Amino acid sequence: MATVGGGGAASVARPERPVVALRPLGIGEMLDAAIKVYRSRPKQMIVASAVVTLPAIVAQTVVQLSAGDPQSLTETDPATGVPALDGGQFGVYLGGLLVSTLILIVANNLALAGTTRMSLSAYLGDDTDWRSSLRFALHRFWPLTAVLVLTTLGLLGGFLLCVVPAFWLQGIWAVAVPALLIEELGAVGSLGRSSRLVKGRFWPVLGTIIVGGLLASVLQGVLVGPVFALQLTGASFAVTAILNGLAQFVGVAITTPFVAALTAVVYIDLRVRKEGFDLELLARGVGVDPPADPGSTVAPMAAGPWADVAPQAPPGGWIPAAPPVGWSAPAGDDPPAGNQGPAATDAGVTWPGRGG
Numbered sequence: 001m002a003t004v005g006g007g008g009a010a011s012v013a014r015p016e017r018p019v020v021a022l023r024p025l026g027i028g029e030m031l032d033a034a035i036k037v038y039r040s041r042p043k044q045m046i047v048a049s050a051v052v053t054l055p056a057i058v059a060q061t062v063v064q065l066s067a068g069d070p071q072s073l074t075e076t077d078p079a080t081g082v083p084a085l086d087g088g089q090f091g092v093y094l095g096g097l098l099v100s101t102l103i104l105i106v107a108n109n110l111a112l113a114g115t116t117r118m119s120l121s122a123y124l125g126d127d128t129d130w131r132s133s134l135r136f137a138l139h140r141f142w143p144l145t146a147v148l149v150l151t152t153l154g155l156l157g158g159f160l161l162c163v164v165p166a167f168w169l170q171g172i173w174a175v176a177v178p179a180l181l182i183e184e185l186g187a188v189g190s191l192g193r194s195s196r197l198v199k200g201r202f203w204p205v206l207g208t209i210i211v212g213g214l215l216a217s218v219l220q221g222v223l224v225g226p227v228f229a230l231q232l233t234g235a236s237f238a239v240t241a242i243l244n245g246l247a248q249f250v251g252v253a254i255t256t257p258f259v260a261a262l263t264a265v266v267y268i269d270l271r272v273r274k275e276g277f278d279l280e281l282l283a284r285g286v287g288v289d290p291p292a293d294p295g296s297t298v299a300p301m302a303a304g305p306w307a308d309v310a311p312q313a314p315p316g317g318w319i320p321a322a323p324p325v326g327w328s329a330p331a332g333d334d335p336p337a338g339n340q341g342p343a344a345t346d347a348g349v350t351w352p353g354r355g356g
Helices: 027-040 042-067 087-123 130-139 141-160 164-172 176-183 187-198 202-232 237-275 277-285
Strands: 002-004 012-014 074-076 083-085
Touching: 027 042, 027 087, 027 202, 027 237, 042 087, 042 130, 042 237, 087 130, 087 141, 087 176, 087 237, 130 141, 141 164, 141 176, 141 187, 164 187, 164 202, 176 187, 176 237, 187 237, 202 237, 237 277
Parallel strands: none
Antiparallel strands: 002 012, 074 083
């Protein structure tokens, strides 16, 4: 954070310059902006992702090793020579796989929220470390988990209904997590907020999210691919399970911040287009609260690193500068009789635009 002030006066925190210009962006520009946000603090973002996902992936690997090799799920009937499924062993394996997968999904969702919060801060020119970002996300754990459950159920239902509804839901719910974090909404409220923001920009948003997801999937595939090839050579199950966990950990730690940065960029872009979010931030950046519109439907910014910039009241005893010698008000602009303005020494006067 930069500071403004001097000469013995208390300095006031000011947001640093945003990483990316706050203006409407195209799909390619949003991808480029996400990379810039990621590159602005890569170590912090990777650490935030790794700290959360490492215990989950270790737990997943241990559970899979305990459940045993999937190839041991079948046994050959000595009488008929026909392979048969071992029901008990299959149940243990399936239960272990389900538990470990759930642990990893929840941990990855928390890592995504923490890095999204860091991405929003980076995009808006603030400096937030990984510890405070993860604490912030952890305080929103249950709403985040509710969003995860609702979106997962919705996408699964959409795929069962000929796939198309799943892509539609993926588009309209694309910015639910940033909305939940920055606007302090609940799970259902953040999904509705996302849908309203995406309205009219569905195809660009969906295209951006799909391209970003494909890029992340390609990188993860490059890391996991060699382990899969090793499995085909008949390598030990324990060795391949450990190597697969390691490759998965590296892939998730690297790609989660990029996905989070892209989601944050899309969210800010939608608010810039529809709500003049850039003007609001610019006003706050110079210490001025934007005028409130009673009929506005713009959601207020939640408390955050950029919300602590307050308008600066004039120092005690402040008086306006005297007009130049010989100056007189233009004709027709004289104040009404009996209201010629306060004397320069008056105290407690409320000046227009200056506060009390």
